[in-house]
Amino acid sequence: PKKTVNVALIGKAFMGKTHSNAWRQVQHFFDPPVMPVMKLLCDVNLEETKAAAAVLGWQEVSTDWKEVVKRKDIDIIDLATPNFLHAPMAIEAAKNGKHVICEKPLANTLKEAEKMLKAVKDAGVKNMCGYTYRFNPAIQTIKKMIDGGELGNLFHVRATYQQDWIVDPDFPLNWRLEKATAGSGALGDIGAHITDLAHFLVGEISEVSAATETFVKERPIVAGGATIDDKKLAGKATKKGAVTVDDAAIYLARFKGKNTLGTFEATRFAPGRRNYNCIEIYGSKGSVIWNQEDMHQFLYYNGADKPDRQGFRKVLATDPAHPFVSHWWPSGHNIGYEHLFVHEMYEFLRQLGSKTVTHPTFEDGVKCQRVLDAVEKAAKSRRWEKV
Amino acid sequence: PKKTVNVALIGKAFMGKTHSNAWRQVQHFFDPPVMPVMKLLCDVNLEETKAAAAVLGWQEVSTDWKEVVKRKDIDIIDLATPNFLHAPMAIEAAKNGKHVICEKPLANTLKEAEKMLKAVKDAGVKNMCGYTYRFNPAIQTIKKMIDGGELGNLFHVRATYQQDWIVDPDFPLNWRLEKATAGSGALGDIGAHITDLAHFLVGEISEVSAATETFVKERPIVAGGATIDDKKLAGKATKKGAVTVDDAAIYLARFKGKNTLGTFEATRFAPGRRNYNCIEIYGSKGSVIWNQEDMHQFLYYNGADKPDRQGFRKVLATDPAHPFVSHWWPSGHNIGYEHLFVHEMYEFLRQLGSKTVTHPTFEDGVKCQRVLDAVEKAAKSRRWEKV
Amino acid sequence: PKKTVNVALIGKAFMGKTHSNAWRQVQHFFDPPVMPVMKLLCDVNLEETKAAAAVLGWQEVSTDWKEVVKRKDIDIIDLATPNFLHAPMAIEAAKNGKHVICEKPLANTLKEAEKMLKAVKDAGVKNMCGYTYRFNPAIQTIKKMIDGGELGNLFHVRATYQQDWIVDPDFPLNWRLEKATAGSGALGDIGAHITDLAHFLVGEISEVSAATETFVKERPIVAGGATIDDKKLAGKATKKGAVTVDDAAIYLARFKGKNTLGTFEATRFAPGRRNYNCIEIYGSKGSVIWNQEDMHQFLYYNGADKPDRQGFRKVLATDPAHPFVSHWWPSGHNIGYEHLFVHEMYEFLRQLGSKTVTHPTFEDGVKCQRVLDAVEKAAKSRRWEKV
Amino acid sequence: PKKTVNVALIGKAFMGKTHSNAWRQVQHFFDPPVMPVMKLLCDVNLEETKAAAAVLGWQEVSTDWKEVVKRKDIDIIDLATPNFLHAPMAIEAAKNGKHVICEKPLANTLKEAEKMLKAVKDAGVKNMCGYTYRFNPAIQTIKKMIDGGELGNLFHVRATYQQDWIVDPDFPLNWRLEKATAGSGALGDIGAHITDLAHFLVGEISEVSAATETFVKERPIVAGGATIDDKKLAGKATKKGAVTVDDAAIYLARFKGKNTLGTFEATRFAPGRRNYNCIEIYGSKGSVIWNQEDMHQFLYYNGADKPDRQGFRKVLATDPAHPFVSHWWPSGHNIGYEHLFVHEMYEFLRQLGSKTVTHPTFEDGVKCQRVLDAVEKAAKSRRWEKV
Secondary structure (H helix, E strand, C coil): CCCEEEEEEECCCHHHHHHHHHHHHHHHHCCCCCEEEEEEEECCCHHHHHHHHHHHCCCEEECCHHHHCCCCCCCEEEECCCHHHHHHHHHHHHHCCCEEEECCCCCCCHHHHHHHHHHHHHHCCCEEECCHHHHCHHHHHHHHHHHCCCCCCEEEEEEEEECCCCCCCCCCCCHHHCHHHHCCCHHHHHHHHHHHHHHHHCCCEEEEEEEEECCCCEEECCCCCCCCCCCCCCCCCCCEEECCCCCEEEEEEEECCCCCEEEEEEECCCCCCCCEEEEEEEECCEEEEEEHHHCCEEEEEECCCCHHHCCEEEEECCCCCCCCHHHCCCCCCCCCCCHHHHHHHHHHHHCCCCCCCCCCCHHHHHHHHHHHHHHHHHHHHCECEEC | CCCEEEEEEECCCHHHHHHHHHHHHHHHHCCCCCEEEEEEEECCCHHHHHHHHHHHCCCEEECCHHHHCCCCCCCEEEECCCHHHHHHHHHHHHHCCCEEEECCCCCCCHHHHHHHHHHHHHHCCCEEECCHHHHCHHHHHHHHHHHCCCCCCEEEEEEEEECCCCCCCCCCCCHHHCHHHHCCCHHHHHHHHHHHHHHHHCCCEEEEEEEEECCCCEEECCCCCCCCCCCCCCCCCCCEEECCCCCEEEEEEEECCCCCEEEEEEECCCCCCCCEEEEEEEECCEEEEEEHHHCCEEEEEECCCCHHHCCEEEEECCCCCCCCHHHCCCCCCCCCCCHHHHHHHHHHHHCCCCCCCCCCCHHHHHHHHHHHHHHHHHHHHCECEEC | CCCEEEEEEECCCHHHHHHHHHHHHHHHHCCCCCEEEEEEEECCCHHHHHHHHHHHCCCEEECCHHHHCCCCCCCEEEECCCHHHHHHHHHHHHHCCCEEEECCCCCCCHHHHHHHHHHHHHHCCCEEECCHHHHCHHHHHHHHHHHCCCCCCEEEEEEEEECCCCCCCCCCCCHHHCHHHHCCCHHHHHHHHHHHHHHHHCCCEEEEEEEEECCCCEEECCCCCCCCCCCCCCCCCCCEEECCCCCEEEEEEEECCCCCEEEEEEECCCCCCCCEEEEEEEECCEEEEEEHHHCCEEEEEECCCCHHHCCEEEEECCCCCCCCHHHCCCCCCCCCCCHHHHHHHHHHHHCCCCCCCCCCCHHHHHHHHHHHHHHHHHHHHCECEEC | CCCEEEEEEECCCHHHHHHHHHHHHHHHHCCCCCEEEEEEEECCCHHHHHHHHHHHCCCEEECCHHHHCCCCCCCEEEECCCHHHHHHHHHHHHHCCCEEEECCCCCCCHHHHHHHHHHHHHHCCCEEECCHHHHCHHHHHHHHHHHCCCCCCEEEEEEEEECCCCCCCCCCCCHHHCHHHHCCCHHHHHHHHHHHHHHHHCCCEEEEEEEEECCCCEEECCCCCCCCCCCCCCCCCCCEEECCCCCEEEEEEEECCCCCEEEEEEECCCCCCCCEEEEEEEECCEEEEEEHHHCCEEEEEECCCCHHHCCEEEEECCCCCCCCHHHCCCCCCCCCCCHHHHHHHHHHHHCCCCCCCCCCCHHHHHHHHHHHHHHHHHHHHCECEEC
């Protein structure tokens, strides 16, 4: 039988649920070198955490993360907490020799992110930053195409991540809308994803020009706040609090060692877009377009097709020929959002006990954070800023 | 200077307008061997016909078609009249040695259609039946692909022609809804088009099974009736009359010398579909999908593409490489519906003075009529009928 | 703690894998009244079944289904076996008082299906026939719309289920291509699905006209045969065997007590279509279009929208407002194919211990089988046949 | 009979062809207050101009524009010449009391543009700058929706104009690729269009940040140069010349008196995009998306639709209810690219002899030019620049 590794997950909300599912499912569809054990779920409220552990499949619970990260029987710390907690938790976990998976963005600030990277490097532990969209079979296929030169020289990246869950001004304040807890708004939450995808597919961004905007300046305060899961809490509040993060960020980008031009938009104010994480890449030999709302497909234009047969193909990325897919269902039978996390955890486990490093690591997380940092600077300085 | 040919158009309604535009435009974009002169417009009401001729660009008018088809100075008779008038007019025109263009369906009945064919053959005049969708550059490209074997053996044809202009039960009776004038309803009006497209692209239909339905059995009678152009007349009427044609026809088909299976639907009762003339063809090497609402494009699946890059391409049929397009605008600059008639008239003129025969001829019209006839038979007999 | 129910699954191939996942996941996302225990996996080869049980999460294994269906400690028999085994297994299971879930089509023949229905009725056990696409949130929403009258009177159903996994003539024979094991080909495998969807959404089909075709008459025989999962076995064989089922079936349909017209196509010979289960419904007030390749969405046309704002909406059926979705992820975060089985098992469990009956039952399975039977008859008789 | 106005067109290339068609067609579909007469075509080569006049339908020809603009019998000067000729020609025409239509961009520089504006104002002549996409029925409908408050407060404009006609580095130099003749590259040619559309639909841009890039720095010189119509000339050249304009321009924008954020991209280096002029607008009540490759439609999201029925509608802008459409064909029968110019000329004629001013005027042209100017400045200064 395989060696087992004990996992402790901190955070039981939206991301806690996706990570739990991934830990539960990974062994049933993949063949990781070690077998993960869902040892412990940690969150602030004991009763709620117990209930969540029962539903999500965790053996134990705790409300004291500082103790958890020290436990001898824990091998992996998985962080699904609000952003401001990433740095202290990850650093303590690393100090205690734990492998660490951390949700994105890596930290609230570049400084914190760099400390986290130092901590995992010093400790020599495996580390991953949860830019999970990299694990979409469509994205993986596009990566292979670009690396194989199939798109030629890349002229343009055009990316947007559009959502609409807080367009209603009565949607209440929550941790994602406060600088102290979230670091930034749309920028760090979803702009981070398209930035990381551009890094993954195209290369590192070297400079940016930007603007940010907060369309709704203050919002109702509701006990407990509201989450992305719950649009229904609005309207009960009597007090209002300031929104201290951006609702939207737009930026132009140039890339290291390339003349590729990038335009980026991250917004929670695009009505009709539920989770439109979209990247378009135009190269001398062809072009690709992908978005997560239609996550099972991508569009591909091959400049080498005959002139009167050319056009963007809708490729269903559901074929056994696409990365990860052979582990799931036959061609044409879609996987969903949560599968990306299964792939992520599989990739994380794959490197344990070996010298392999699977990406995105904390280093990738820091690279992304540098861009976010430069975007915020550029929005203030009103000029291009180096990353 | 080129030789001129004088055209007389009979009928000034919807089809009269499209044909007039084609005669007016053809010389400005194409280089026909002879130059058409818009000599005469003929319709029943003198004042209205005069007004129409002024707007549409005809030199003279007449209300007496029998005289017109005898005029020495007329070379081409172009029929844009209700279906029941096609046979008498075309036959007289042919007898008088005129080349004849006739709107589709060729006739109200197969018998009439066959007489018309005999008449043009006996007279040795050029003849065309207006299945104008053949002249869409997308369709022409698909034709080339199929003829070149690019789709391999054809397994399936799946066609529908859906409209929704008479869904409202208060839409009044008009000539298109009466058997005496229209012969049939959706079947002959739009089912004829998909039948002809299948003939053009796949081959001749050899047998059919069918059903037809009239969803709205009677409708208001309004002075003058209502046309496809005018949904607004409804509601003023006090009397109702019987709808004596089908509102929808569906049929299965087999093809001569092939094991291709066909499913066809023609309906004026598909809300949301304005002019959805759609044909899908699946072959051993690839597949194509086209519809006229998005007339500037077609979808093409090439089975020879790499497994993880396969998918239906949206080909913009607006490139100079596509038939007819080089006469119009640069790539990506769409042509519209009426251009198909310009192509049709160009193709008609191209054969004058030569032995070339450009299709669709009256013979094609008769072949289509045979299928419509078999569909009507099959709907009644409730069994497969030979064409 | 909840009462538990022990499940025995028979069959470990494609459907065995989807059902196993559903049993494993249902309690983590839904709150069924009883807790399913994955007691036993049964299949023919002991070693393979042991290996599968380990991966899929079953406690025990067996190779003797007759013993399994008698075991006192088993509450639910779940059949994921080839079609010809459905009848004997389901009947024995029912006789032994087990609740039964049976993959579709219910049986190889209408006669068998009726016996199965009688068996579960006599035994008074809960029963379900696995028309799993009913459980897509998009389909459930469409059902609500139709039942609520939002589409008005239904004029047309246009359905196709297209796949392309056996277009290659070197794809080997397997149980799905032989009449003895599968009953029929595309008809019973995928035609059954669109027939059931039409029954669910529109009403019962009352008569049909049909044609079937086998494009590839014989295929290589490979040890073990090939499954839908594995296109790679072809080419090694030296012997060929006859394909004894249809590769494609097309049929026209009329519905009980309605003047709705239906056209249906089921084929494994539509290159480019991986799993294109598509249904279009046109009604006097609006229309809907859905297909399983893009399973997370449907198109909806509302005839009451303003004239210049009308059009088919692409509704992402991923909102908490859509059935089942609130159990999964926030709006815009897709579920996949296997989730439909989780919904199915939840719906099955929901009725245990109560008088509720959740559909599709064996009775629904029989109704569908009657149509399949009539289609086969009509294809032979070449006339319309009553269901 | 109506008063006639004599038109002289200068320039017979791509734009000369579209304008000629518009003058030829406008009276047949619209009812302008005056009747245009196609008096004279002017271009540099006498023989070519004679031939063009014959095909395009002009009565006379000239090669001396300075004489033409002075002719007493000319009422309207229509400029379809390379950009650097707009200013001298328009100014002379205005001085001679001619009404002027000028292709876009208005001029090579802001300074020139302002002089042109002064000239037409001083002369009191009617003037139009050819931002023809404004006249698409889809765009007109979107304009009505925004002006009527149907989209609410506008949060985002996301626009791109992508083409791919010069991706091949062997495509030769032409006037559009040299600063002296074109002023700028993608920016002034197509960036101008999306800028004008944003002005039309959203409001005036007040500041920008930008980057531009020339991907192919030098190109073959071919006798006569190559036009957008002709990709085939490349490869014959032995000499190369510098490309002195941008191949692509990207810019962020803010708007006067609004907190709307804009991202813009204009490029001739987007393989697969033939003429993808695309604008997306997101507002508090709804969103719209349109592109010219699919010019007959737009997408519309209405935030007021029921939660489980929401989604982007594909509105076919081909209904008589859409502006201009009732003059053409029945619903679902598309118009094409050239029709936009017919609308433009109709709108121009509509104001003659009245006090009405139809847009876009030279003033609109200057406003657009100011943005282009600021974009070029910002690309150099690497900071936000006021318009």
